[in-house]
Amino acid sequence: xxxxxxxxxxxxxxxxxxxxxxxxxxxxxxxxxxxxxxxxxxxxxxxxxxxxxxxxxxxxxxxxxxxxxxxxxxxxxxxxxxxxxxxxxxxxxxxxxxxxxxxxxxxxxxxxxxxxxxxxxxxxxxxxxxxxxxxxxxxxxxxxxxxxxxxxxxxxxxxxxxxxxxxxxxxxxxxxxxxxxxxxxxxxxxxxxxxxxxxxxxxxxxxxxxxxxxxxxxxxxxxxxxxxxxxxxxxxxxxxxxxxxxxxxxxxxxxxxxxxxxxxxxxxxxxxxxxxxxxxxxxxxxxxxxxxxxxxx
Amino acid sequence: xxxxxxxxxxxxxxxxxxxxxxxxxxxxxxxxxxxxxxxxxxxxxxxxxxxxxxxxxxxxxxxxxxxxxxxxxxxxxxxxxxxxxxxxxxxxxxxxxxxxxxxxxxxxxxxxxxxxxxxxxxxxxxxxxxxxxxxxxxxxxxxxxxxxxxxxxxxxxxxxxxxxxxxxxxxxxxxxxxxxxxxxxxxxxxxxxxxxxxxxxxxxxxxxxxxxxxxxxxxxxxxxxxxxxxxxxxxxxxxxxxxxxxxxxxxxxxxxxxxxxxxxxxxxxxxxxxxxxxxxxxxxxxxxxxxxxxxxx
Numbered sequence: 001x002x003x004x005x006x007x008x009x010x011x012x013x014x015x016x017x018x019x020x021x022x023x024x025x026x027x028x029x030x031x032x033x034x035x036x037x038x039x040x041x042x043x044x045x046x047x048x049x050x051x052x053x054x055x056x057x058x059x060x061x062x063x064x065x066x067x068x069x070x071x072x073x074x075x076x077x078x079x080x081x082x083x084x085x086x087x088x089x090x091x092x093x094x095x096x097x098x099x100x101x102x103x104x105x106x107x108x109x110x111x112x113x114x115x116x117x118x119x120x121x122x123x124x125x126x127x128x129x130x131x132x133x134x135x136x137x138x139x140x141x142x143x144x145x146x147x148x149x150x151x152x153x154x155x156x157x158x159x160x161x162x163x164x165x166x167x168x169x170x171x172x173x174x175x176x177x178x179x180x181x182x183x184x185x186x187x188x189x190x191x192x193x194x195x196x197x198x199x200x201x202x203x204x205x206x207x208x209x210x211x212x213x214x215x216x217x218x219x220x221x222x223x224x225x226x227x228x229x230x231x232x233x234x235x236x237x238x239x240x241x242x243x244x245x246x247x248x249x250x251x252x253x254x255x256x257x258x259x260x261x262x263x264x265x266x267x268x269x270x271x272x273x274x275x276x277x278x279x280x281x282x283x284x285x286x287x288x289x290x291x292x293x294x295x296x297x
Numbered sequence: 298x299x300x301x302x303x304x305x306x307x308x309x310x311x312x313x314x315x316x317x318x319x320x321x322x323x324x325x326x327x328x329x330x331x332x333x334x335x336x337x338x339x340x341x342x343x344x345x346x347x348x349x350x351x352x353x354x355x356x357x358x359x360x361x362x363x364x365x366x367x368x369x370x371x372x373x374x375x376x377x378x379x380x381x382x383x384x385x386x387x388x389x390x391x392x393x394x395x396x397x398x399x400x401x402x403x404x405x406x407x408x409x410x411x412x413x414x415x416x417x418x419x420x421x422x423x424x425x426x427x428x429x430x431x432x433x434x435x436x437x438x439x440x441x442x443x444x445x446x447x448x449x450x451x452x453x454x455x456x457x458x459x460x461x462x463x464x465x466x467x468x469x470x471x472x473x474x475x476x477x478x479x480x481x482x483x484x485x486x487x488x489x490x491x492x493x494x495x496x497x498x499x500x501x502x503x504x505x506x507x508x509x510x511x512x513x514x515x516x517x518x519x520x521x522x523x524x525x526x527x528x529x530x531x532x533x534x535x536x537x538x539x540x541x542x543x544x545x546x547x548x549x550x551x552x553x554x555x556x557x558x559x560x561x562x563x564x565x566x567x568x569x570x571x572x573x574x575x576x577x578x579x580x581x582x583x584x585x586x587x588x589x590x591x592x593x594x
Binding site: 005011013028032036107109110111123152158161165186187189191 | 298299300301302308310317320321322323324325326327328329330331332333334363364392394396400401402403404405406407408410418420422444446447448449450455456457458459460461462463465466469480481482483484486488494495
């Protein structure tokens with residue numbers, strides 16, 4: 001298990017910067033009672049944020065998606081930078097969380113006072129420095145495929161992560177590093193791969209990158225966008241945002257998943273190797289481009 | 298907005314009974330970070346719980362459903378009774394909440410220590426006494442029908458209530474009292490009514506009661522079971538647990554919804570009256586049987 005943060009870790013909570021030991025939620029916090037909140041995770045390398053504005057913009061979209069007013073996402077980004085400065089981290093990820101807060105006795109009906117302010121929490125977690133050798137092989141591991149039982153608005157980065165957390169845990173119990181969701185959407189009669197429990201999924205087939213379209217059934221991944229941009233403008237890799245099946249994934253030449261924290265080569269699915277069971281050349285090239293962008297930013 | 302509970306309200310939290318003002322959650326509580334918890338609401342009338350054992354059994358099922366070990370649901374029921382006694386309430390509802398607690402730095406992967414205990418919270422909310430005149434008309438109001446965007450395991454009474462809370466709020470904005478979900482399930486090509494944002498839904502058609510089967514797409518409602526039992530063994534009302542469409546609901550002779558706290562006649566949908574726009578005779582008879590069971594219990 002990861003070591004707990006020291007109690008004097010500086011976080012942002014209750015409207016200011018304070019030690020973790022002096023931060024908490026009220027018992028009737030709607031973030032608990034109704035999972036009524038959204039979040040972001042932003043990576044910092046050498047004290048600098050990566051893709052800060054896209055994260056702020058996505059937070060604003062998520063807040064709109066759950067009708068949660070009263071917060072300027074760009075101010076959250078500024079507070080995130082301030083937290084990293086105060087904490088003195090070179091390498092970290094900052095967790096941004098916005099919940100509807102404590103609105104009194106538990107009630108499905110949302111009734112907000114005129115002076116309503118959402119409850120903003122920021123926690124910085126130190127991370128290992130990025131692998132500086134961009135030519136190194138990316139981290140790798142196996143995956144399992146599980147039914148996507150989540151809600152239908154996966155474009156909102158909601159706190160409703162219970163099934164994602166259970167899926168990730170099931171993957172680890174199976175000796176894998178990620179659970180990849182497959183789902184039969186309404187109006188269709190075939191299941192498709194959507195995304196991973198905390199990642200977007202790419203496959204490589206005949207030299208082409210494929211990933212699920214940004215149609216609301218997956219999170220509009222920021223690293224996903226960075227990788228597609230690198231494929232188009234830097235690597236000259238053909239790609240398509242289109243759905244594919246679990247069979248397509250298992251038969252792919254390469255598979256990888258990505259999140260804010262890293263790109264991971266998926267070298268087996270349910271124990272069956274993908275390609276030759278090693279991170280493939282396109283995965284490695286994409287990871288190199290990604291690493292260089294972070295180092296250059 | 299409902300008045301806040303006084304800070305000296307006795308709750309169960311942190312493993313004992315204490316004033317609300319001395320109860321909180323840790324910042325890394327998984328109940329917030331991952332909506333990683335389940336709940337129940339139990340009604341008390343004249344200091345006595347109604348259907349306590351079914352609530353404890355359903356809590357145990359929900360805990361199994363999210364692989365959350367370490368809690369005896371019958372002990373939760375005992376603590377609930379003790380809370381009501383200490384609070385001195387005659388009429389109340391008690392909210393039971395079990396979350397995975399604070400397991401250290403935020404991680405989708407669930408890793409629990411060997412001495413793991415879930416985080417149990419109990420809050421008692423005073424309620425108005427039950428309408429003692431069992432022959433009185435039930436409360437009534439309108440409903441709206443909205444797309445069921447929730448996850449697919451609605452048999453688990455999960456904290457992932459964000460869409461339910463937003464749906465209830467949309468209903469109230471439309472002048473209605475409940476939002477009723479309709480969903481096209483995988484493998485089907487037609488939408489059916491599932492349940493309400495915080496209720497089970499019944500329609501009356503040609504003298505027969507219809508409600509969605511307990512097949513995992515709805516919460517196995519305890520009041521739902523009580524009403525079906527009353528229909529069968531007391532009222533001699535024909536009923537079927539079968540799906541029906543939004544069109545069926547709109548064309549029904551009567552519609553009502555039920556939860557632990559009350560049965561409500563739905564007298565209009567999107568402003569169009571159901572039947573003659575008044576609580577119907579079967580709804581009223583069912584409500585009478587329900588009220589008598591609570592008064593007799």
